Amino acid sequence: MTKRGLIPVLLGLAVVLVGCATAPHKLPDYAATVPVAQTAANRDPGAIYQPGLGMNLFADTRAHRVGDVLTVVLLESNSASKNATTDTKKDTTVDLPTPTILGGEVTHNGQDIFNTGINDSQKFSGQGDSSQDNTLTGNISVTVTQVLANGNLVISGEKLLTLNQGTEKIRIAGIVRPQDIQPDNSVVSTKVADARIVYTGTGAMADANSMGWLARFFNSKWWPF
Numbered sequence: 271m272t273k274r275g276l277i278p279v280l281l282g283l284a285v286v287l288v289g290c291a292t293a294p295h296k297l298p299d300y301a302a303t304v305p306v307a308q309t310a311a312n313r314d315p316g317a318i319y320q321p322g323l324g325m326n327l328f329a330d331t332r333a334h335r336v337g338d339v340l341t342v343v344l345l346e347s348n349s350a351s352k353n354a355t356t357d358t359k360k361d362t363t364v365d366l367p368t369p370t371i372l373g374g375e376v377t378h379n380g381q382d383i384f385n386t387g388i389n390d391s392q393k394f395s396g397q398g399d400s401s402q403d404n405t406l407t408g409n410i411s412v413t414v415t416q417v418l419a420n421g422n423l424v425i426s427g428e429k430l431l432t433l434n435q436g437t438e439k440i441r442i443a444g445i446v447r448p449q450d451i452q453p454d455n456s457v458v459s460t461k462v463a464d465a466r467i468v469y470t471g472t473g474a475m476a477d478a479n480s481m482g483w484l485a486r487f488f489n490s491k492w493w494p495f
Contacts (some may be wrong), residue, residue: 332451333423338414340425341456342442346406346467356396364388406469409456410440422447425462436473442466 333340366386368375412427428441444462451457459465481489 332448332453332455333414334417334448336414336417339411339455340414340423340446340451341409341411341454342425342427342462343456343458344406344408344410344440344442344467345458345460346404348404349402351401352399354396354398356394358392358394360390360392362388362390406467408440410442412442418445422463433473436471438471439469441468 364387368377410427410429412425414423415426416424418424423446424444425446426443428439431438442459442462442465444465446457446462450461459467
């Protein structure tokens with residue numbers, strides 16, 4: 271394959287790589303964690319008290335077991351900014367005089383054929399500004415998937431909203447301390463350790479706010495200019 275034929279192949283491969291690298295990450299299927307059902311042995315249907323059917327009026331209703339439901343109040347607000355400026359300049363001058371042989375200069379038709387001079391000038395100027403603000407508010411109910419040895423709760427849950435113009439999905443997972451859970455069985459997201467919060471959307475609105483594959487190529491590191 272010639273060099274001219276290789277260039278379109280490399281460009282096509284770069285476009286494919288950029289499309290794969292910037293494609294939206296597909297979330298795996300999620301299923302809520304439920305506690306394992308335990309059947310009571312030797313249950314007497316004729317007694318007034320039935321094991322497992324009692325109601326404790328003074329027990330703490332906050333989540334503390336696997337399968338319990340907990341409400342996470344999303345109060346995420348992040349802000350970041352960055353400014354960078356770069357200026358470089360380099361000048362190079364090389365002058366090689368005409369060599370002499372036996373006291374005379376080497377010429378051809380009266381011109382110096384070995385007189386060499388190099389002048390090079392390089393200059394680069396770059397500037398970049400970046401600013402980003404993210405805010406996420408709302409409520410999402412999750413389930414306790416695991417109780418750690420120290421009593422902390424591992425939580426996970428998602429909310430799926432299907433609208434007429436697409437689907438919105440919110441997913442959160444992390445670790446919660448029991449003392450951070452409020453009396454109304456809620457906890458703010460800023461107190462969730464190792465939090466992994468995902469907010470994605472599909473449909474016409476999400477497509478309108480996403481960059482096309484060719485535009486992603488021209489704005490990626492694979493574009494050499």
